[in-house]
Amino acid sequence: MNKREFKDRVYGELARITKSLANPHRLEIIELLAQGDFSVEQIAEQTSLPIANASQHLQVLKQAQLVDINRQGNFIHYRLANSNVFKAWKALRELGVERIATIEKLVTDFRQSKFKFESVTIEGLLQRLESRKVTIIDVRPTTEFNKGHIANAISIPISELKERMTELPKRTEIIAYCRGPFCVYADEAVAILKKAGYKATRLEEGFPDWSLMGLPIEMN
Amino acid sequence: MNKREFKDRVYGELARITKSLANPHRLEIIELLAQGDFSVEQIAEQTSLPIANASQHLQVLKQAQLVDINRQGNFIHYRLANSNVFKAWKALRELGVERIATIEKLVTDFRQSKFKFESVTIEGLLQRLESRKVTIIDVRPTTEFNKGHIANAISIPISELKERMTELPKRTEIIAYCRGPFCVYADEAVAILKKAGYKATRLEEGFPDWSLMGLPIEMN
DNA sequence: AAACTATTCAATAACTTTATTGAATAGTTT
DNA sequence: AAACTATTCAATAAAGTTATTGAATAGTTT
Numbered sequence: 001m002n003k004r005e006f007k008d009r010v011y012g013e014l015a016r017i018t019k020s021l022a023n024p025h026r027l028e029i030i031e032l033l034a035q036g037d038f039s040v041e042q043i044a045e046q047t048s049l050p051i052a053n054a055s056q057h058l059q060v061l062k063q064a065q066l067v068d069i070n071r072q073g074n075f076i077h078y079r080l081a082n083s084n085v086f087k088a089w090k091a092l093r094e095l096g097v098e099r100i101a102t103i104e105k106l107v108t109d110f111r112q113s114k115f116k117f118e119s120v121t122i123e124g125l126l127q128r129l130e131s132r133k134v135t136i137i138d139v140r141p142t143t144e145f146n147k148g149h150i151a152n153a154i155s156i157p158i159s160e161l162k163e164r165m166t167e168l169p170k171r172t173e174i175i176a177y178c179r180g181p182f183c184v185y186a187d188e189a190v191a192i193l194k195k196a197g198y199k200a201t202r203l204e205e206g207f208p209d210w211s212l213m214g215l216p217i218e219m220n
Numbered sequence: 221m222n223k224r225e226f227k228d229r230v231y232g233e234l235a236r237i238t239k240s241l242a243n244p245h246r247l248e249i250i251e252l253l254a255q256g257d258f259s260v261e262q263i264a265e266q267t268s269l270p271i272a273n274a275s276q277h278l279q280v281l282k283q284a285q286l287v288d289i290n291r292q293g294n295f296i297h298y299r300l301a302n303s304n305v306f307k308a309w310k311a312l313r314e315l316g317v318e319r320i321a322t323i324e325k326l327v328t329d330f331r332q333s334k335f336k337f338e339s340v341t342i343e344g345l346l347q348r349l350e351s352r353k354v355t356i357i358d359v360r361p362t363t364e365f366n367k368g369h370i371a372n373a374i375s376i377p378i379s380e381l382k383e384r385m386t387e388l389p390k391r392t393e394i395i396a397y398c399r400g401p402f403c404v405y406a407d408e409a410v411a412i413l414k415k416a417g418y419k420a421t422r423l424e425e426g427f428p429d430w431s432l433m434g435l436p437i438e439m440n
Numbered sequence: 441a442a443a444c445t446a447t448t449c450a451a452t453a454a455c456t457t458t459a460t461t462g463a464a465t466a467g468t469t470t
Numbered sequence: 471a472a473a474c475t476a477t478t479c480a481a482t483a484a485a486g487t488t489a490t491t492g493a494a495t496a497g498t499t500t
Contacts, residue, residue, distance in 0.1 A: 003404055004268055006330045010402050011244035013323045014316045018247070022238040023488085024231035040447060048224055053489065055448055060487095065319045074446055074498060084315045091311035095304045096234045099285045103233045110226045182230050184223055243458085260477060273459065275478055280457095294468060294476055 020064035021088065025049060026057050030080070030089045033067060034208035035140065035179055036147030037079035086208055093181070111187055117194065119204045122213065125175060134173045138207070139189045149207060150177065151216035158185045161192050173199045180206030240284035241308065245269060246277050250300070250309045253287060254428040255360065255399055256367030257299035306428055313401070331407055337414065339424045342433065345395060354393045358427070359409045369427060370397065371436035378405045381412050393419045400426030 001009075021027060028047050032038060038046070044054035058078055061067045066085045067078050080086060096103050120128065128134060136153040138145050145155040156164050158178075168174055174193055178185035186202040193200035211217050221229075241247060248267050252258060258266070264274035278298055281287045286305045287298050300306060316323050340348065348354060356373040358365050365375040376384050378398075388394055394413055398405035406422040413420035431437050 001330060001333070006326065006404070007248065007402065008244065009326055010323060011248045013320055013326070014247055014312060015242055015244040017316050017320060018238065018242040018312055019487090022235055022242040024228065024235040025488095027234055027238070028227065028231045050490080051447075052449090052491080055446095056488080059448080066315075071497080074444090076447065076497095081319060084311075084318050088308075088311040088315045091304075091308040092234060092238055095286075095308040096237050098304050099301065100233055100237060103230060106226065106229055106233070110221060113221070182227065184226070239457090245458095270460080271477075272461080272479090275476095276458080279478080291467080294474090296467095296477065 017064050017066070020060050020066060021092070023057065023060075025053075026061060027089065027092075029054075029057060029061065030066070030085065031180055031182070033078060033080045034086045034089070034206075035144045037070075037077040039072075039075040039077050041075070043078065083212060086212060090209065090212070097181070107182070110184075114187070114191070117190060117201070119202045120175065121204045122210055122215070125203060126215075128173075132173070134175050135169060136175045136177065136203075137168070137189065138178070139176050139185045140178050140183075140207070144179075144207075146220050148211060148217055148219050150210055151218045153177075153218075156189075158188055161189055165193065165196055165198070168193070168198060170198060173201065175201055175203055177203035177210075178206055180208065237284050237286070240280050240286060241312070243277065243280075245273075246281060247309065247312075249274070249277060249281065250286070250305065251400055251402070253298060253300045254306045254309070254426075255364045257290075257297040259292075259295035259297050261295070263298065303432060306432060310429065310432070317401070327402070330404075334407070334411070337410060337421070339422045340395065341424045342430055342435070345423060346435075348393075352393070354395050355389060356395045356397065356423075357388070357409070358398070359396050359405045360398050360403075360427070364399075364427075366440050368431060368437055368439050370430055371438045373397070373438075376409075378408055381409055385413065385416055385418070388413070388418060390418060393421065395421055395423050397423035397430075398426055400428065 021030070025047055029043055032043060032046050040051060040055050040058060043049075043058065044051045047054065049057070058067065062069065062078075066081055068081050069076050069078050071077070097107075125134075136150055138149045138153045138155050139158045139161065141157050141159075142155055145153075145157075149155065154167070156167070176186040176189040176193070178189075181204055183206060190200045190202045207217075241250065245267055249263055252263060252266050260271060260275050260278060263269075263278065264271045267274065269277070278287065282289065282298075286301055288301050289296050289298050291297070317327075345354075356370055358369045358373040358375050359378045359381065361377050361379075362375055365373075365377075369375065374387070376387070396406040396409040396413070398409075401424055403426060410420045410422045427437075
């Protein structure tokens with residue numbers, strides 16, 4: 001094998017893996033699976049895809065060895081093969097948000113149109129934690145909370161927030177987080193809380209970002 | 221805009237940028253541009269592409285805003301738009317090497333077939349530097365060395381190594397580096413040096429990786 | 441073993457990407 | 471202003487990707 005042939009094959013393989021990520025639905029699936037494992041049916045529902053279609057995309061990811069499967073009863077559960085998959089998604093996400101003005105505009109416009117408030121990054125939250133007390137709430141569905149969450153966070157799924165709001169303190173600031181920067185649950189939570197007179201802010205990133213940084217997490 | 225529409229557009233944009241990376245030639249171009257700026261002609265030559273073809277790929281990268289151009293005399297020089305582009309490439313590269321056994325096999329097989337020796341990572345080199353003295357040589361073409369190199373490295377392009385070998389110490393270990401893990405110049409250098417009785421090892425990563433880590437660099 | 445069910449497969453049509461030409465363009469130099 | 475030159479554009483054919491069906495499969499439960 002000569003030098004050119006070697007390069008063609010290495011870059012060919014890398015392009016193959018990159019292509020398996022280069023599709024809107026598959027990127028959305030990756031972000032979902034970063035929360036934990038899900039069945040094909042659940043993945044299809046979360047991403048608004050027909051099941052056969054979701055399955056087809058999952059096959060592509062499986063062939064590229066980006067996801068693993070294991071059977072649980074009648075269901076086949078998919079999960080990310082390892083943390084490097086999330087790292088690559090994160091790098092692409094950050095490249096996109098920084099480079100493509102359209103994405104940042106989409107995100108801010110969408111938020112501003114419905115929710116007029118600011119967010120805090122993980123870094124900002126860590127600083128804030130040094131000086132004062134805050135209450136962190138996880139507004140994802142309970143199953144995702146159970147698979148892993150920020151240490152000491154309280155689980156209040158967005159669907160239950162209105163009824164369970166009274167569990168929260170009126171004085172200390174509340175930080176709501178969900179799946180990641182494009183997840184809207186946290187925005188909805190902040191909107192509900194603010195309207196009821198609470199001090200609330202959304203965390204920009206999601207649980208997988210927190211976890212990747214090696215910050216304290218809990219399970220179950 | 222509803223939630224689904226918002227997601228479709230955000231992931232759509234991210235897939236668009238990912239697609240612009242998802243091609244063997246464009247990945248190779250990205251890695252080349254991580255060394256500095258190059259004209260279309262130079263890029264075509266380095267990647268063994270017809271010029272019209274290289275230009276076409278560069279248009280794709282430009283449209284995705286991953287590269288910038290500036291004119292220098294008769295030539296148009298392309299360069300990476302910023303360090304996030306290299307970060308994304310690095311994440312994909314690491315995902316590929318770790319996930320796809322084929323890539324690791326390709327790299328080790330190719331090296332073993334021609335060059336039978338080990339390499340050291342940047343981390344390993346930093347540790348080694350604490351205890352003993354090493355000589356670092358940059359075997360890329362001089363133009364790339366001038367655009368940026370590891371602090372205190374000596375420039376000896378691979379094409380001149382045989383004649384200039386005598387400039388190097390026989391006793392201290394020599395570390396050779398080039399563009400990145402898939403660049404073969406450093407392997408060739410180690411082979412030449414070892415044959416002549418020097419103690420030599422290749423650095424696994426390339427200059428852009430060193431630079432991204434915030435380690436000391438020099439220009440010119 | 442039969443019934444059931446979640447998932448995958450297969451075929452196809454619409455769409456997108458890529459390589460290959462050769463011509464056109466936008467600069468620079470003379 | 472003319473000549474030159476590096477780069478881009480345009481057209482086209484071949485190859486690859488995706489959504490949409492409906493049928494097939496591989497398990498599990500009864």
